[in-house]
Amino acid sequence: MTVVERVALEESATAKVPPGVLVEGPVVDAKFRDSYISFALMITGSIAALVWVVTQGIGWVEVSVFAGMFALTTVGIGFMHRYFVHRSFRCGPVMRAICAGIATMAVQGSILKWVANHRRHHLHSDKPGDVHSPYYDGFGNRIESFAKGMGHAQGGWVWDLATTDAEVYAKDILADPIAMFFTRTRFYWYALSALIIPAGIGYAAGGLHTMIGCVLLSGLFRSYVMTTATSLVNSVCHSDGRWGYRRYELDDGTTNELVTTILTFGEGLHNNHHRFPRDAYLSHAWYEIDINGLIILGLGKLGLVHDIFIHPDNERKRS
Numbered sequence: 001m002t003v004v005e006r007v008a009l010e011e012s013a014t015a016k017v018p019p020g021v022l023v024e025g026p027v028v029d030a031k032f033r034d035s036y037i038s039f040a041l042m043i044t045g046s047i048a049a050l051v052w053v054v055t056q057g058i059g060w061v062e063v064s065v066f067a068g069m070f071a072l073t074t075v076g077i078g079f080m081h082r083y084f085v086h087r088s089f090r091c092g093p094v095m096r097a098i099c100a101g102i103a104t105m106a107v108q109g110s111i112l113k114w115v116a117n118h119r120r121h122h123l124h125s126d127k128p129g130d131v132h133s134p135y136y137d138g139f140g141n142r143i144e145s146f147a148k149g150m151g152h153a154q155g156g157w158v159w160d161l162a163t164t165d166a167e168v169y170a171k172d173i174l175a176d177p178i179a180m181f182f183t184r185t186r187f188y189w190y191a192l193s194a195l196i197i198p199a200g201i202g203y204a205a206g207g208l209h210t211m212i213g214c215v216l217l218s219g220l221f222r223s224y225v226m227t228t229a230t231s232l233v234n235s236v237c238h239s240d241g242r243w244g245y246r247r248y249e250l251d252d253g254t255t256n257e258l259v260t261t262i263l264t265f266g267e268g269l270h271n272n273h274h275r276f277p278r279d280a281y282l283s284h285a286w287y288e289i290d291i292n293g294l295i296i297l298g299l300g301k302l303g304l305v306h307d308i309f310i311h312p313d314n315e316r317k318r319s
């Protein structure tokens with residue numbers, strides 16, 4: 001049974017709750033547990049980081065580790081999105097494990113949860129059933145105020161008493177031992193990204209004082225800032241043209257927004273993406289800089305990934 005058929009069946013069975021959505025049970029409990037732990041650490045760490053910066057100051061080590069880890073995990077979310085969700089290229093098990101590792105290091109939940117949520121988002125984009133639309137909450141109720149909608153899309157959706165059923169939306173991930181290994185061991189990768197790597201570099205470069213600065217600023221605060229930047233794709237890039245521009249008139253509120261595009265290495269070209277969801281390269285004009293797409297094309301040239309997908313209609317437009 002395809003996702004669409006299964007979704008249609010569930011739609012008739014549960015009139016109110018959007019299809020493929022769980023509103024209670026162990027998966028919802030686990031989602032809250034994960035979110036509480038991750039956000040408690042990131043927010044506490046971010047406050048401590050700001051206090052540390054004001055009282056202790058920071059140097060080039062903290063700033064460099066911040067920039068390096070921000071870039072690494074932003075590429076990771078590019079792989080999470082374009083490889084694990086949309087299958088815009090193929091690769092062998094070693095490359096898949098590397099993609100899975102740096103995707104999980106972004107501290108945005110497991111591959112299983114991210115993929116299931118994002119596929120539900122595309123199926124219901126800005127309609128009842130969308131996970132993080134500015135226009136509908138997790139239960140499919142219309143959000144009246146634009147400001148409230150932006151808050152929901154930017155982060156409020158994480159606290160919805162509902163989550164996506166991976167059995168409906170991510171069966172391929174459940175069947176992939178590499179993706180499931182990283183899903184099960186996600187907290188180790190969160191720790192590596194937010195604590196262990198920043199601590200190691202900080203201690204090696206400047207001792208205990210630099211180590212503390214690196215963990216707080218380049219680990220915990222950076223994870224929070226990077227997650228906030230990714231979330232701009234859900235809010236700003238679904239603002240129905242209030243910010244950014246719409247290259248394609250689609251049946252949703254998607255826009256391309258260039259500041260978000262820079263911060264997310266190309267993911268802000270979101271109107272292009274919803275028009276051609278499986279494309280590995282999202283730029284349709286010289287001023288649309290898609291760094292994640294260029295990295296995938298570069299990996300293709302090196303032979304590390306293959307079968308890079310570009311929709312034929314899009315290719316004609318670009319040539």
Ligand SMILES: [Zn+2]
Pocket residue numbers: 121125233238254270274
């Ligand atoms: Zn979207």
Ligand SMILES: [Zn+2]
Pocket residue numbers: 081085086118122273277
């Ligand atoms: Zn997508």
